[in-house]
Amino acid sequence: MPPREGGGHGGGHGTPPGRGNDELRLYGLNAVLALFERRPQALRKLYLAEAMIPRLQPLLKWCVANRVGYRVVEEGDLNKLAATTHHEGVVADVLRAPMLELANWLDGLPADKPVLALWLDGVGNPHNFGAILRSAAHFGVAGLLLPPGATLALSGAAARVAEGGAEAVPLVRLPELPQAMAQLRQAGFGLAATLVEGGDNLFASTLPARLVYVMGAEGEGMDRDLAQDCDLQVSIPGSGAVESLNVASATAVLLSHWYSQVGDARKASR
Known part of the structure; x- marks a missing residue:
């Protein structure tokens, strides 16, 4: 099982990094997995519930290999990060695709x-x-x-x-x-x-x-x-x-x- 916190930049126990207009907070399993499949380099920080660790193993391994920070957090923290309860256990800060x-x-x-x-x-x-x-x-x-x-x-x-x-x-x-x-x-x-x-x-x-x-x-x-x-x-x-x-x-x-x-x-x- 991966550690409760890993990856490179964006790690630590501080507040989530600020997001500019070029960044987007994604949530929902299929939304995050689609981003990982098509534009993994756009991922900046990942937050997930402990129950999602087995499902997200490939993504977590990629985060470690590419020094992208991730944190295992409680349900209430995910609710605050996503500003909704409809996050399905995973939230990600990502770069927007260019228009x-x-x-x-x-x-x-x-x-x-x-x-x-x-x-x-x-x-x-x-x-x-x-x-x-x-x-x-x-x-x-x-x-x-x-x-x-x-x-x-x-x-x-x-x-x-x-x-x-x-x-x-x-x-x-x-x-x-x-x-x-x-x-x-x-x-x-x-x-x-x-x-x-x-x-x-x-x-x-x-x-x-x-x-x-x-x-x-x-x-x-x-x-x-x-x-x-x-x-x-x-x-x-x-x-x-x-x-x-x-x-x-x-x-x-x-x-x-x-x-x-x-x-x-x-x-x-x-």
Whole structure:
């Protein structure tokens, strides 16, 4: 069994290190394990409950080998560190993944192959954001596009809800609206506005292989001018028993419809 405290920098019994804007406090088992699998060098400090030692042996050994500090702490300490009881026995201070510029993201995409992306126009709730990330990872979304000036950023709550999806889907910063649309269309993308009502029936629509779904805010929905500038306007039909799906549920439906049309062809082309 590893010692109750180990690793290199950040060890000792003092208060947790301060975190700047480039750091994030992650919590939740799948969120931390996904970070370890994809970006272990981003780990700065690990806190865990004693019961998690067997499950996290590979991570603890990596911490020792790479002089990253870890501490075994009590449940109450984890609650304070995460500011929630929903930490699943592990909390980590990590460096944020850098946000990509649109041009760089486009340059890294496979040429002439199906690609799906999400443009988040005003989504702000961290739990919705986390649920969107989880669905996006499941359906192979290549990026989440955020408009200039967007305040949305990955939080510990969003990463936990995403269950590892936050590490699978990069965040992309868009330029101003006309330039963003021009760059996306030049790269072969169609843009589909997602409307609560008034759009074409999603399930009767044929979607382009390279598609950006533009998602509106939780309360106000999509900006109407932006919707009209898109190539398609789609709505999800339903029984009418409720006004609409929330943005996270709607996203899962939208992604699954594209995947049912294009996903199998994309897998076959790999």
